[in-house]
Amino acid sequence: MSLPKACIFDLDGVIVDTVPAHYVAWKAMADELNIPFTEEDNEHLKGLSRTESMLKILELGNVTKSENEIADYTTRKNNIYVEIISKMTPQDILPGVLDFIQQLKDNGIATAIGSSSKNTPTILKAVGLDTTFDAIVDGNQVTHSKPDPEVFLKGAAKLGIKPEECVVLEDAISGVEAAKRGGMKCVGVGDPSVLGAADVIVPDLTKMNLGILRNL
Ligand code: BG6
Ligand code: MG
Numbered sequence: 634m635s636l637p638k639a640c641i642f643d644l645d646g647v648i649v650d651t652v653p654a655h656y657v658a659w660k661a662m663a664d665e666l667n668i669p670f671t672e673e674d675n676e677h678l679k680g681l682s683r684t685e686s687m688l689k690i691l692e693l694g695n696v697t698k699s700e701n702e703i704a705d706y707t708t709r710k711n712n713i714y715v716e717i718i719s720k721m722t723p724q725d726i727l728p729g730v731l732d733f734i735q736q737l738k739d740n741g742i743a744t745a746i747g748s749s750s751k752n753t754p755t756i757l758k759a760v761g762l763d764t765t766f767d768a769i770v771d772g773n774q775v776t777h778s779k780p781d782p783e784v785f786l787k788g789a790a791k792l793g794i795k796p797e798e799c800v801v802l803e804d805a806i807s808g809v810e811a812a813k814r815g816g817m818k819c820v821g822v823g824d825p826s827v828l829g830a831a832d833v834i835v836p837d838l839t840k841m842n843l844g845i846l847r848n849l
Pocket of ligand 1: 655680683750752
């Protein structure tokens, strides 16, 4: 295909390396509940909303909690997480991100963020990317989180570009599924054994370029 008209980026794990911070914070909650929780388990939480992630952890341990208790765990998890991300600086932008965004801008390709995270505005501000993207859709603006395509479809609509002219960049299994369900091409960022459903997979954005976009 020719070059797409837009690239929609997932945030956590694609633009910034917040995956370990999410893991540490969820692990603290899982430990309290005596639920074994590994980094592999965490892989399946990526892209899910905060509440859905908590429900998955409870499911892992076959534990039931009331709605109020679930709200309390997710609030405390977020407090731990925010404490970590509040120390982020532009140094925490992942390798290759700034160069690739510049290539897109130089070629008139629109850029957007499509993230499940309600902390998106805080993170973008902390790393100095709050005015970089043409559109931002985050967890505060969607009803259904990934693998539902809502976040990406809203991103395309905000840009005024058809879904089939957008490419999504994702590190989560749920995010790749969301992109495909939204009728978009998807670049998986990370491990091919995890992101097999993506159209193409790169280990990180240092390996990303316009040639890959053109060949999708
Ligand atoms: C996604 C992350 O981007 O955002 C998930 O991959 C996270 O791990 C989700 O649970 C929601 O994030 P937040 O910041 O609103 O708790
Ligand atoms: Mg992600």
